[in-house]
Amino acid sequence: MKKTWHLIVIYLILSLGGLMMMLPFYWMLATSLKTAGQATAIPPIWLPDSPQWSNYKQALEAAPFGRYFINSLIVTFTTTSGEIFTSILAAFAFSKMKFWGKDLLFVILLGTMMVPGELMTIPNFVTLSDWGLINTYGALILPWLASVFSVFTLKQSFQSVPDELYYAAKTDGASDWRFLWEMMVPLSKSSIIAVMILKVIGSWNAFMWPLIVTTDRNMRTLPVGLQAFTTEAGTKFELLMAASAIVVIPMIIFYLVFQKHIIRGISRSGLKG
Numbered sequence: 001m002k003k004t005w006h007l008i009v010i011y012l013i014l015s016l017g018g019l020m021m022m023l024p025f026y027w028m029l030a031t032s033l034k035t036a037g038q039a040t041a042i043p044p045i046w047l048p049d050s051p052q053w054s055n056y057k058q059a060l061e062a063a064p065f066g067r068y069f070i071n072s073l074i075v076t077f078t079t080t081s082g083e084i085f086t087s088i089l090a091a092f093a094f095s096k097m098k099f100w101g102k103d104l105l106f107v108i109l110l111g112t113m114m115v116p117g118e119l120m121t122i123p124n125f126v127t128l129s130d131w132g133l134i135n136t137y138g139a140l141i142l143p144w145l146a147s148v149f150s151v152f153t154l155k156q157s158f159q160s161v162p163d164e165l166y167y168a169a170k171t172d173g174a175s176d177w178r179f180l181w182e183m184m185v186p187l188s189k190s191s192i193i194a195v196m197i198l199k200v201i202g203s204w205n206a207f208m209w210p211l212i213v214t215t216d217r218n219m220r221t222l223p224v225g226l227q228a229f230t231t232e233a234g235t236k237f238e239l240l241m242a243a244s245a246i247v248v249i250p251m252i253i254f255y256l257v258f259q260k261h262i263i264r265g266i267s268r269s270g271l272k273g
Contacts, residue, residue: 025248025252027241028241028244028245028248029241029245030046030047030048031237031238031241032055032056032238032241032242032244032245033048033051033052033053033055033238033242034048034052034055034238035048035052035238036236036237036238038238039237039238039241040237052238055238055239055241055242056242056245056246058239058242059229059239059240059242059243059246060243060246062229062239062243063225063243064217064218064225065222065225065243065246067218067220068220068221068222068224068225069222071137071140071219071220071221071222072204072221072222072223074137075137075140075141075203075206075210075221076200076203076204078137078141079140079141079144079145079199079203080196080199080200080203082141082144082145082146083144083145083146083147083150083195083199084150084192084195084196084199086145086146086151087146087147087150087151087153087154087195088154088180088184088185088192089180090146090151090155091150091151091153091154091155091157091158092158092176092180092184094106094151094155095155095158095159095161096158096163096166096176096184097176106155109148109151109152110148110152112148113148113149113152120143121208121209121212124143125212125213128142128143128213133213134213134214134215135213135214135215135216135219136219137219139213139214140209140210140213140214140219140221143209144203144209147199150195150199153191153194153195154188154191154192154195156191157188157190157191157192158184158188160188161183161184161187161188165183166179169183193258197254197255197258197259200251200254201251201254201255204222204250204251205223205247205251206221206223207223207224210223210224211224222246222247223247225243226240226243226244226247229243
């Protein structure tokens with residue numbers, strides 16, 4: 001009986017936590033269907049009387065969201081592909097190959113994770129400006145083609161593959177390149193997919209960096225494009241929430257489809273608490 005009550009309390013707490021996490025998403029969707037008056041009403045209106053589906057049409061017409069969507073797709077796909085490729089190569093080198101200073105170099109790389117990302121904003125911007133890449137895809141992509149966190153995660157996964165398998169493949173004449181892509185990558189698929197999902201979500205939702213390196217309207221991504229609903233006259237919250245829903249919903253669906261790979265990948269990488 002005591003165990004039953006213990007489970008009931010746990011599930012109740014988890015349910016309340018889940019509802020609290022879902023509340024902002026509900027508020028976004030509800031507000032996206034309100035009139036301008038209802039969106040700013042006090043006390044707040046939780047459910048609009050007459051859903052304003054036209055808000056979504058107005059939101060799409062208020063800014064070139066088709067262009068923003070294409071830019072976000074290009075940046076997300078390119079940065080994700082680049083980071084996965086470089087992380088796989090680096091993780092393999094640190095986990096299986098032997099070279100002078102490997103452990104020291106890896107410790108130095110881990111040390112860079114302690115540096116706040118904001119601290120690198122100005123040096124990165126100055127460098128890309130000197131290269132003439134501001135307002136180009138290069139500025140949106142180049143700084144994000146590598147990640148120490150991804151290297152660390154995949155290194156932990158690659159280390160779970162027995163060294164005997166690597167040496168056996170080398171004895172049979174397999175090159176490092178062939179062993180990596182035909183053995184290591186398939187065996188570490190869950191961790192790679194987990195890293196990919198986290199990168200896709202992070203890249204899709206990135207706001208600060210695209211805002212800094214793009215002044216041309218045609219180079220903006222979706223999160224930056226949401227500024228179109230904030231004017232000197234105030235913020236059009238109903239249209240802003242409609243546009244936000246358009247931006248967020250694809251990532252929610254993406255995460256729900258692949259969420260099991262995150263759990264499986266993290267458990268294999270040794271990052272469990």
